[in-house]
Amino acid sequence: MSAEISATDYLVTVRDLTVVKQGQTILDAVSLDIAKHDFITLIGPNGAGKTVLLRHLLKLESPHGGRVHHQSGLKIGYVPQRVTIDPSLPMTVQRFLTVNNDVTGSQLDSLATETKISHLLNSPLADLSGGELQRVLLTRALAGKPNLLILDEPAQNLDVNGQLQFYTMIDEIYESRKLSVLMVSHDLHLVMSSTRKVVCLFRHICCSGAPESVARDPEFISIFGDDMAKLMAVYPHSHAHDHDHDHDHHHHAATDEES
Amino acid sequence: MSAHILLTTLALALVAGPLGCFVVWRRMAYFGDGLAHSALLGVAIGLVIGVSNQIGMMAIAIIFALSLIWLRAKRVLATDTLLGILAHAALSLGVVAMTLLGAGDIEVHDYLLGSLDAVTQDMAVWVIAGSGLSLGLLMRLWPGLILMTTSEDLAHAEGVHIVRYEFALMVLMGVVVAASIQLVGILLITSLLIIPASTARLFARSPEAMAIGGSAIASLCMLIGLPLAQNFQLATGPVIVCVSVASFMLVLMARLATRKG
Numbered sequence: 001m002s003a004e005i006s007a008t009d010y011l012v013t014v015r016d017l018t019v020v021k022q023g024q025t026i027l028d029a030v031s032l033d034i035a036k037h038d039f040i041t042l043i044g045p046n047g048a049g050k051t052v053l054l055r056h057l058l059k060l061e062s063p064h065g066g067r068v069h070h071q072s073g074l075k076i077g078y079v080p081q082r083v084t085i086d087p088s089l090p091m092t093v094q095r096f097l098t099v100n101n102d103v104t105g106s107q108l109d110s111l112a113t114e115t116k117i118s119h120l121l122n123s124p125l126a127d128l129s130g131g132e133l134q135r136v137l138l139t140r141a142l143a144g145k146p147n148l149l150i151l152d153e154p155a156q157n158l159d160v161n162g163q164l165q166f167y168t169m170i171d172e173i174y175e176s177r178k179l180s181v182l183m184v185s186h187d188l189h190l191v192m193s194s195t196r197k198v199v200c201l202f203r204h205i206c207c208s209g210a211p212e213s214v215a216r217d218p219e220f221i222s223i224f225g226d227d228m229a230k231l232m233a234v235y236p237h238s239h240a241h242d243h244d245h246d247h248d249h250h251h252h253a254a255t256d257e258e259s
Numbered sequence: 260m261s262a263h264i265l266l267t268t269l270a271l272a273l274v275a276g277p278l279g280c281f282v283v284w285r286r287m288a289y290f291g292d293g294l295a296h297s298a299l300l301g302v303a304i305g306l307v308i309g310v311s312n313q314i315g316m317m318a319i320a321i322i323f324a325l326s327l328i329w330l331r332a333k334r335v336l337a338t339d340t341l342l343g344i345l346a347h348a349a350l351s352l353g354v355v356a357m358t359l360l361g362a363g364d365i366e367v368h369d370y371l372l373g374s375l376d377a378v379t380q381d382m383a384v385w386v387i388a389g390s391g392l393s394l395g396l397l398m399r400l401w402p403g404l405i406l407m408t409t410s411e412d413l414a415h416a417e418g419v420h421i422v423r424y425e426f427a428l429m430v431l432m433g434v435v436v437a438a439s440i441q442l443v444g445i446l447l448i449t450s451l452l453i454i455p456a457s458t459a460r461l462f463a464r465s466p467e468a469m470a471i472g473g474s475a476i477a478s479l480c481m482l483i484g485l486p487l488a489q490n491f492q493l494a495t496g497p498v499i500v501c502v503s504v505a506s507f508m509l510v511l512m513a514r515l516a517t518r519k520g
Contacts, residue, residue: 059417078416089284089408090463096409100402100417124464125409138412 005238010035011071011180012057013149018065019052026052028204029066034148038180041191045223050184051081053201054152057182081153085126091127093136094121103143115139115169115210131162135169142173149173151183162185188224204205264375268328268481270390271439271451276474279456280466281428282449284408289339290327290429293346293450297323298372298445299353301437304325306360313385313437317418318334320433323349328426350445364410373444373496375489386438400427402477405466444496454503455480461507461514 012034019027027049034040044050055061058078085091098106112118115135121127128136134154141149151170155163167190174181176224185191191198192211199208200220207217214220282291298316305315323345330341357367369377378386397404405412407424415421436448443451459472484499491498 058414076416078413080410080416082411083410083413085409086284088457088460090460090465090469091405092464095465099409100406100414100419109482137413144417 009071011038011074013069014057014066015068015069017053017056017063017068019049019056019061020064025203029115030201030205031066032199034180034182036147036180037174037178038182039174039196040182041194041198042182042184042188042198042201043188043191043198044206048202049150054150054184057150060115074148075144075146077141077144077149079134079141079149079151079154082157083133083137085133087126091125092122093117093125096125096136097140097143101143107143111139111142114142115174130157131166133159136165138169138173142177146179148180148182151154151181153184153186155185155187164248179189180181206259207241263380264378264485267378267383267386268442268485269478270387271435271442272455272477272481274390274394274397274435275439275452275477276455276459276472277401278334278393278431279452279454279472279473279477280459280470281404281408282452283456283460286392287428287432288449289342291432291436291452293327293342293349294320294433295440295445295448296324296346297349297353298437299357299367300349301353302370303356305352306362307356311381311385312441313382313389316437317389317434317439318350319454320437321430322424324429324433328429337485343475369444369494370399370440371445372494373440373442373447373499375442375485375495377441382441389434389438393434396427397431400424404428442495442498444494447496447500450503451477452498454500454507458503458507458510461510476503480506 010033012032014030017027017030017032018025021195030049030053032053042050042053052061056063058076059068059070063172094108097103103111107214108121109118112121115138117132117135117139120132120136125133125136138151138154141151150169154170158166162219167187170181170183173179193213194211196211197209198211198214200206200214200217200223202219202223206219206223210241277455282288297319301316301319302312303315304319304368305312308315326343326345327334327338330336330345331338336344403414403419403424406417407421411421414424421465435452440448440449455477456469456473458476459469462470463472480499480502485495487502488495488498
């Protein structure tokens with residue numbers, strides 16, 4: 001299967017994407033390619049245009065300048081930032097996963113096994129914990145057999161343990177399904193400790209590449225501060241050492257991003 | 260009770276179930292109230308240009324929905340503020356216009372609280388056709404509407420045209436509100452949508468069960484309420500709402516009792 005598409009065929013090609021809203025430039029000539037089996041993490045401060053970029057990648061909006069091209073046959077699975085279920089809506093997990101699509105019972109069973117939600121299928125959606133709900137959303141995104149998974153801060157509302165579990169699951173699915181992943185993440189300490197490609201966005205693409213090289217980029221340092229760059233410097237060292245930093249920095253980063 | 264009244268009320272009750280669910284889920288109660296308030300202006304306009312009440316009310320309802328969408332897009336005032344302005348402007352204009360046109364207090368009263376006398380055979384045809392079409396459209400849009408109610412982001416990303424769906428829902432509300440106003444009255448129309456759906460929520464495990472349960476409960480309330488109103492010479496709206504509230508309380512008690520047991 002994988003031999004049919006060469007590595008140069010991009011699933012998504014973004015060229016000089018420019019978005020202006022009320023006289024303000026939200027995105028300025030952004031170019032980005034997503035290749036087969038890419039795993040790209042998009043980082044950037046609040047207001048950097050991450051969500052706007054995702055909306056254009058999904059072709060939900062038409063750009064003011066530049067273009068977004070989807071390879072023919074591209075199927076995108078989308079996991080939104082958060083879903084708040086109104087308790088007045090009676091909806092089981094199973095019903096949610098089969099509404100407005102054509103997923104069959106047996107497909108649902110194997111999907112549920114993959115994302116470890118089999119025991120939740122008959123639970124009301126409103127009763128799920130944050131982590132369970134994210135897994136259910138992931139399941140729905142996988143139901144359309146996507147070759148690209150787009151996740152918008154999927155672990156934002158999870159505790160540290162939940163975040164780790166969720167990211168591990170994304171990793172497993174990325175490997176087993178051989179799909180491409182584009183993920184927006186605020187969890188810098190996790191993102192920067194991986195070896196995957198990082199793209200740093202602040203209206204334009206500031207820098208991209210492996211975490212180590214991104215962390216040394218002057219623009220990255222000016223956006224995220226010296227702290228983060230220093231934190232990055234300690235990652236290759238001992239476990240006990242960076243655990244402390246990891247913890248401190250998480251809270252720091254979280255409050256920064258909320259404000 | 261004559262056949263055309265029975266059919267009219269049952270048609271309304273059937274569409275009130277699923278539509279009422281969306282009013283509850285999407286918090287459109289104040290929007291429904293606003294639409295209802297604007298209806299009197301529709302009646303007045305109907306009188307002036309010589310079209311039927313229902314056409315006047317539906318036209319005003321659609322204008323109302325469009326104005327709301329347009330004003331909301333400006334993002335200056337909150338939706339409930341806008342609704343308050345639009346609804347009360349339309350109601351006041353309606354009352355002033357009706358009085359200037361020579362409508363008596365009793366006629367205005369009938370519009371506010373509903374009356375069986377208003378249900379003529381001509382009107383029955385309109386109401387049944389309107390309810391039937393609305394129900395059909397609602398069933399056709401159902402999966403997309405349910406997904407959109409769960410998460411607009413997700414629905415949008417999966418190709419549901421959010422703006423069109425929301426507008427369709429508003430127009431449907433307008434049609435059903437216009438169709439049922441003479442029977443239930445401007446002041447109480449929203450409760451006809453909300454109470455049966457809320458009652459069904461107490462036992463429903465799926466959106467569909469809540470919608471069908473809502474229709475069944477609304478039908479039952481109509482069938483009990485209308486003869487009561489007729490026999491005791493009461494306004495129909497308040498009687499139907501009293502019966503609906505009683506059914507809500509009963510189901511709530513039953514729910515609480517079984518949960519304890």
